[in-house]
Amino acid sequence: MNTLSHRAQTSEYRFSAELLNTLRTAKRVAVLTGAGISAESGVATFRDPNGLWSKFRPEELASMDGFLKNPNLVWEWYQARREVVDSVKPNPGHFSLVEMQKYYAAEGSEFTLITQNVDRLHQAAGSQNVVELHGNIIENYCSRCKEPHEYVYAANPAQKEPPRCAYCGGMVRPAVVWFGEMLPVDALETASEAASACEVFFSIGTSAEVYPAAGLPLEAKRNGALFIEVNPNETAISRYADVRISAPSGEALPALWEAVMKK
Ligand code: BV8
Numbered sequence: 300m301n302t303l304s305h306r307a308q309t310s311e312y313r314f315s316a317e318l319l320n321t322l323r324t325a326k327r328v329a330v331l332t333g334a335g336i337s338a339e340s341g342v343a344t345f346r347d348p349n350g351l352w353s354k355f356r357p358e359e360l361a362s363m364d365g366f367l368k369n370p371n372l373v374w375e376w377y378q379a380r381r382e383v384v385d386s387v388k389p390n391p392g393h394f395s396l397v398e399m400q401k402y403y404a405a406e407g408s409e410f411t412l413i414t415q416n417v418d419r420l421h422q423a424a425g426s427q428n429v430v431e432l433h434g435n436i437i438e439n440y441c442s443r444c445k446e447p448h449e450y451v452y453a454a455n456p457a458q459k460e461p462p463r464c465a466y467c468g469g470m471v472r473p474a475v476v477w478f479g480e481m482l483p484v485d486a487l488e489t490a491s492e493a494a495s496a497c498e499v500f501f502s503i504g505t506s507a508e509v510y511p512a513a514g515l516p517l518e519a520k521r522n523g524a525l526f527i528e529v530n531p532n533e534t535a536i537s538r539y540a541d542v543r544i545s546a547p548s549g550e551a552l553p554a555l556w557e558a559v560m561k562k
Pocket residue numbers: 332333334335336338339344345346347350361415416417433475476477478479480481482503504505506507508509510511529530531532533534546547548549
């Protein structure tokens with residue numbers, strides 16, 4: 300199936316009957332999301348022209364080296380992102396994934412939502428059992444003894460530098476996975492199992508540049524899954540997609556799911 304679904308001039312979407320039927324009857328579906336699904340909520344992506352990284356190099360900030368070299372700068376960067384995350388809401392793209400999860404659960408089918416995002420907007424929208432590959436920006440723990448730390452941005456947004464651990468005095472850090480750090484083993488295992496067993500794999504709003512997350516769509520494809528990419532721009536894996544929906548996920552996902560549900 301090499302359907303290229305795209306937004307027609309009148310911005311209505313055309314999806315093939317084959318695609319809609321496949322989605323309606325699928326028994327195992329996996330979804331990988333990236334920063335793009337939160338873009339329409341107002342959360343900056345990483346690699347779009349005005350994205351977060353455009354001002355910095357990822358290694359400088361999202362790494363233990365960067366944090367140890369410049370703890371206050373890195374802490375400030377996360378505080379600035381927390382300010383945004385605290386003020387935004389899920390968008391229709393997040394809510395469509397909630398609808399999908401409910402539909403497949405009611406059908407007795409498997410649905411696994413895997414995210415690289417740290418903003419917890421999927422959970423805020425109502426998605427359950429979200430597999431967070433890169434941790435989350437809300438929680439914190441001690442960079443030395445790893446003890447969880449109770450600091451929450453909303454309670455004290457003026458916290459200008461990393462709090463100190465009550466147990467060992469170490470600097471407290473956000474509970475995200477930095478470059479060069481292992482992903483949570485159970486999250487990665489769940490994601491890999493879902494990618495290798497699913498019949499349909501969605502890659503939504505990710506440039507597919509960060510590994511091992513970026514390897515999941517191709518793992519699914521290798522195992523015979525139908526690979527659907529939802530992204531207004533080409534990515535490193537677009538050429539492998541069976542279906543490319545080149546549109547913003549906040550529009551495309553509701554349009555797609557509405558078409559699937561139309562009996
Ligand atoms: C590890 C948390 C090993 C922190 C993040 C060379 C080759 C291969 C790999 C490597 C390599 N060199 C180094 C590595 C490993 C490295 C890596 O992959 N580097 C890349 C840059 C080459 N990976 C790691 O270090 C990982 N760990 O490998 O450990 C190891 C082994 C043993 C022992 C120890 C260690 C850890 C990676 C995790 C890093 N943490 N985030 C934080 O958030 O601050 S990564 C960061 O990038 C975010 O999590 C983000 O989600 C992720 C991916 O970015 P995207 O989500 O895709 O966002 P991006 O802006 O790139 O793209 C947005 C897309 O949305 C675009 O395509 C755009 O078109 C689209 N879009 C825009 N608007 C919309 C839209 N789509 C839909 N709708 C819209 N409206």
